[in-house]
Amino acid sequence: MSKSILLVEDDAAIATVVRAALESDGFEVTCCASIEARDRNLKVSQFAVMLTDVMLEDGDGIESLPRVCQRYPDMPIIILSAQNTLDTAVRATETGAFEYFPKPFDLDDLTRAVSQAVGAGAQAETVERDAGDGLPLVGRSAAMQAVYRMITRVLRNDLTVLILGESGTGKELVAEAIHQLGQRKTGPFVPVNSAAIPSDLIESELFGHEKGAFTGAVSQAIGKFEQANGGTLFLDEIGDMPLEAQTRLLRALQSGRIRRVGGRQEIAIDVRIVAATNRDLKPMIASGAFREDLFYRLNVVPIQMPPLRDRAEDIGPLARHFLKLATDEGLPARQLSDDAVAKLSQQPWRGNVRELRNAIYRLALLARDDVIDASVTDEILEYVGDDVATASGSGFGSALSNWLSDTTPSHGSVYHRALHAFEKPLFEWALTQTDGNQLRAASLLGINRNTLRKKLDDLSIAPDDFSRHG
Incomplete structure (x- = not known):
């Protein structure tokens, strides 16, 4: 040869x-x-x-x-x-x-x-690409290059993909790219957030139900599997799916057939499965919270999404990309100075790309000048809570003391102003960690949902701003 x-x-x-x-x-x-x-x-x-x-x-x-x-x-x-x-x-x-x-x-x-x-010595099949296909992922870091290469490997096949990574790293964007650029791009892309659906409704959501199958089922409903027929079903937050639903999901994946809740007829389905989770499934398997056989069924092609802290060189391009999107959506046209990008690149971004996006939109809205510099990012973004505590080097109490030392006393207002200053980033952090899901955010904070809703209203926080589509 x-x-x-x-x-x-x-x-x-x-x-x-x-x-x-x-x-x-x-x-x-x-x-x-x-x-x-x-x-x-x-x-x-x-x-x-x-x-x-x-x-x-x-x-x-x-x-x-x-x-x-x-x-x-x-x-x-x-x-x-x-x-x-x-x-x-x-x-x-x-x-x-x-x-x-x-x-x-x-x-x-x-x-x-x-x-x-x-x-x-073989010819690779050429795949035609529609000129209008969108490419939503941004970044040229080595970590993102590994992601891009994995995406290209699954475009010509229907192998099941499991996307792993922290909340806010862009897992759904990867799923959308696999669908938009793959051989099922003419079919539907149907996302399902397992964590956002009550456990008693998730089977109906996935497989549909017949009229009268349960109280409130006043008519037949088509589930996500049938809606995704011929396309891609994206199972987000798969680690939050109840065990009983995991069993039915596994059966559907193995047989290629589903049965609506309350139904007798099996329905053949033709879908590509892309799943995602921000949880470590292996300890869940060990504890019995996640089925091992379902894990192996889903984990055919794993794609690991890097956290933003591991791709700091992408923060500048991402920030400028989000500024352009903000302008396209009607916010004032802004530019970031080099020192502002350097300042942004030093932040931990525990909410990853989604947190950065929300921060850039806030800057676009609130900045007074067309060019945003480092002092403006400090003033508007107000890195408080864990971030400021880390920066000050002496914990949350020290951060509060520093805040008070910079506060002009005003009779009867300091207590409420302090609560507002420190509560708002706390609730924003909880919503960032849970993709804007109020039930999960309340659980994370250890408060009930009604209390959370009242606090969000008081603090003028919109949960939709923290959702994956927000």
């Missing part, structure tokens, strides 16, 4: 390093730096694998790849790119690339992929 490799790379340093690595593994490497030179080499020589950069001297190296794939269908193509976005990863995969490597890449991983491509 031929071990001749064509390397199309206009960065001489990268070309030299890659060539040396491949030749040390016994490959014969031909280098060129442009699309024109690539085409000349392909006409006169036969190559086992082609490696190509995206942005070359004379154009976009991806745009002409469908033509290359058509002319040389048995030559796997590996794409190398510094344009590290989900759009690039998807374009690379959809044009028929065997593999995609964002720069910088590990040379051992690259040479291993080249060996696999030579052994495979």
Whole structure:
């Protein structure tokens, strides 16, 4: 089998390093730096694998790849790119690339992929992409590159995907991207938040019910499985699903059939399952709170979402992206100064991307000037509670003392002002952690739901602002 490799790379340093690595593994490497030179080499020589950069001297190296794939269908193509976005990863995969490597890449991983491509010698099927497909994920960090590559691996198949990660990291956005860019994109995308549905209604929500199946079932209802037929069913917060519902879900996944609550007829369903959770399911399995067989049924392709603190280099692009969205939604047009981005990048963002989004919208609304600097972020965002306590280095009590020392005494008002200053971020934190779900937020805080609702009204906090779609 031929071990001749064509390397199309206009960065001489990268070309030299890659060539040396491949030749040390016994490959014969031909280098060129442009699309024109690539085409000349392909006409006169036969190559086992082609490696190509995206942005070359004379154009976009991806745009002409469908033509290359058509002319040389048995030559796997590996794409190398510094344009590290989900759009690039998807374009690379959809044009028929065997593999995609964002720069910088590990040379051992690259040479291993080249060996696999030579052994495979297979053509990757080209997937057409609608021009209007949205790509909602933002970030070029190494952690997000791993996510993008996993997404591209599941676009041409219907394997079940389990998305893991903290609340607010963008798990639903990944599920939407898998649906929008995959082979079921013409079908429905139906999300179900297991934590937001009362335990006694979740089976009816998933599988539907017949008229008279239970008190209040005055008519037949179609469940989420049937609504998602031909498309994707997104089971969010799967770790919060009651055990009895887990059993019925497992049966549906195993058989590909469901039965409405109170019904006798089994209904065939054709859905792709994407599930997500912010909980560690393994301890739940050990304690009997989550079915082990359901876990293995869902955990076919796991995708781990990184917390925002592990991708601080993405905070600036994300913040500017959210500012643009805020402007598109009617808020004043703003810009972030470099020192404001640096300040934002230093924050822990325990609510992850969702917390950052809410903060940017607040800045867009309340900032007095078109350019937001670091002093404005401090003034408007008011990092209080755990964040300020950490910054002050001496705990919550010290943070309160610092707040009081900066407060001008006003007869009869300090107590209520202090409560307002420290309660508001506490309730916002609880809503952030629970995706705006008031029942779960009340449980997290250890108060009843009515008390929570009254506090939210008093503090002018809108729970919808903290929901996944808020």
